Amino acid sequence: MTDTPLPQLRTAQRVVVKIGSALIVDPEQAAPRQAWLDSVAQDIAALRAQGTEVVVVSSGAIALARHQLGLTRRVLRLEEKQAAASVGQIRLAQAWTDALSRFDITAAQLLLTPDDTENRNRYLNARASLNTLLALGCVPIINENDAIATTEIRFGDNDRLAARVAEMINADQLVLLSDIDGLYTADPRNNTDARHLPVVAELTDSIEAMGGAPPPGYSSGGMRTKLMAARIATQSGCAMAITQGQPLHPLARLRDGGRCTWFLPATDARSARKSWIAGSLTPAGQAVIDDGAIRALTMGSSLLPAGVTAVTGDFDRGDLIAVMDRQGNRIACGLAAYAADDARRIAGHQSDEIEDLLGWQGADELIHRDDLVLLMRTESATS
Known part of the structure; x- marks a missing residue:
């Protein structure tokens, strides 16, 4: 537990609410649960009356069109x-x-793809909209643009999309409406000893290990993706x-103190730019680094070419890349301060060798510390 006061929905200024297909779609009728949607709309109206801005991330398009299309x-x-997404999105938007x-x-509709959150310019345009x-x-209703998404380039679940939207618009709270009332130490569906956690102050390795497989039915998420969303949201x-x-x-139940798990925001929340970097889901490439470089990063240094043992992927200067250990x-x-081919040529070399290797003098670092976000916990990195 923590002495930090728990967040209160009734005091939120800007909230993102994520709703999955299993909640919106009646599986027997393959139609919207309109009475339930009406109750959520009434909850949203009540939140707006108290001065809270609301954005909804809503699944359900594919599920609504399945039976209609056979x-x-x-x-x-x-x-x-x-x-199915092309047909179902019309029904979903109309229901809302x-x-x-x-x-x-x-209601307003926005359909997003990973390019809209991972590309900085498109991210800023989406935020402005x-x-x-x-x-x-308006109340924006957001969904992934499944009509054009590919297997390789898609969110795959709306938990992480909702977290990226919350980070994008600087929301102070993200609410994931689910088929479960929070995080448990084990899956309560098959473990009677599972214990409900009302608050998570920090996403430790043991907390993240509690994520399990996605539930059956229309949903594509599960607790694992919710914990991924929690990391994106809380770090921003x-x-x-x-x-x-x-x-x-x-939402009214949650506002009035209903059972849930609250994940508390990080005390060292990142700047908007670093939050965007940290929340990236599709890095354009990877740089593998040695133990010495890891220690330097945990002390706040930039990533120098000397500590890089391998570079993979096809990326340009300014693209976002992942930094991996061995x-x-x-x-x-x-x-990245260098395109992939140049990064491969300078990997493992000292910064004063860059001009001889490339024929021109670039930055001393492969990733400057102002453009880098450490994802691992410092204590585990230095132990």
Whole structure:
């Protein structure tokens, strides 16, 4: 436990609410659970009345179109998912429009891909659009653009998308409505000794090990992706809650003290730019580094070419790359000061050799410390 006061939904200024397919779609009818959606819309109206801005990240497009298109088997081919998303997104947007309009709220739709969060310029454009919609009094409804997403380039779950959106718009709280009322020490569905954790002050290795396999049905998430989302959100200064979403009025229940797990924001929350770097899901390449370089990074140094043992991928100067140890663990990420071919040529060499190796003098470091975010915990890195 912690002495830090728990976040309160009733005091939030800007909230992102993530809702999965299993909550929105009636599996028997393959239709929206309209009464449930209406109750959530009423909760959103109540939050707005208290001065809270709300953004919704909503799954459900593919699930809504499955039966309509005769796609009833559990595993769909990529092109079938894309087709279902094209049909189902219209139904999903209409369901939200109908629900919110009952409370005189204008719904807006944004469909995002990883390029919109991983490319800095597109990220800033998406952020500007969202901030403008909120200023105009709209409730943005966001989903992954599954109609054009590929297997290789997609979020795959909306937990991490919601966390990236929360970080993007500087939300102070992220709420994941789920089929479970929070994080447990083990899966309570098959372990009677599982203990509910009302608060997580820090995402330690033992906490992250509690993530399990995704549940059956339409959902593509699971506790593992929720913990990934928690890391993205909390490191950007955003508190996150996992709470039961099945009953009517789930946000009102949370606002009134309903059972959940709160993940507390990091006390050393990163700047907006470093939050974007840390939350990246699709690095363009990798730099493998030695133990000496790891120690230097934990002390706040830049990544110098001398500590790099290998470079993989095809990236340009300014692209985001992952920094790996020799065991394949991702320990940091940052913006490369050199393109991939040049990075490979200078890897393992001293900075004063760069001009001789490339024929021109570039930066002394492969990743400057201002463009680098350490992902591993310092105590584990230096032990």
